[in-house]
Amino acid sequence: MAITAQDVNKLRQMTGAGMMDCKKALTEANGDFDAAIDILRKKGQKISAARSDRQTSEGSVFVKTTDDGSEAILVALGCETDFVAKNEDFQKMGEAVVAQAAANKPATTAELLELNVDGRSISEHLTDLMGKIGEKIEVVAYEVLKGDQVVPYIHSNGKLGVLVALAGVNGTDVQEAGKDVAMQIAAMNPVAVDKDQVDASVVEREIEIGKEQARAEGKPEAMLEKIALGKLNKFYKDNTLLNQQFVKDNSKTIAQYLNETHKGLTVSAFKRVNIGG
Secondary structure, three states: OOOOHHHHHHHHHHHOOOHHHHHHHHHHOOOOHHHHHHHHHHHHHHHHHHOOOOOOOEEEEEEEEOOOOOEEEEEEEEEOOHHHHOOHHHHHHHHHHHHHHHHHOOOOHHHHHOOEEOOEEHHHHHHHHHHHHOOOOEEEEEEEEEOOEEEEEEOOOOOEEEEEEEEOOOOOOOHHHHHHHHHHHHHHOOOEOOHHHOOHHHHHHHHHHHHHHHHHOOOOHHHHHHHHHHHHHHHHHHHEHHHOEEOOEEEEEHHHHHHHHOOOOEEEEEEEEEOOO
């Protein structure tokens, strides 16, 4: 049957696919719109398979916080190019995914992808979007954080997001302090909140590195352990959040800044996601 321009435009409005893709799909489906939609979806699946080894080093971070501010959800949607990351359909998809994550609280990324949106799973919607855009698109991170108050932060490039959970809030408005700390985490990339949360394997590695450095400097064997522990303390100051110097005021640590803001205020946990980083 003859495929009219009106038919092509109708399918385009229904699917968001390109004009030529819609015309080809309708022609192949002999004008059957449902079959044409399936063809376009299959095209997306083929693109997904063909691009499975591509790197999603671009993308955007999306966050949503509960009304009481005690919980925040972060979803990072990855793609291949910055151009696609700024695409309106890509951005809408990210907002839809994080909204579903916040509403349903799935335990894993796999469960998130199976959530139903308008009768189809998020995974299917992502496949359709890949068919439309022609790039690999995937959820590269999904994080949920709870606390007395959780403050989100997205860096200006949209690719780096932070959630920071504050404790000892006691009803005080600490949004500004929370944002300062979230920006600190974005800039300084700490490995843990405090030294007692640093993984034991990391501690062992740092001690061994410290010993080897001291040995290379010709220090006596009897002094190596003490020197290495001194270097470990320096590692804690540089790499654990509460012990880091506050980037806005190097005269105080993050722990001191928070306690000065509101006595007893501290950080219980944080999440940091950097797409492609």
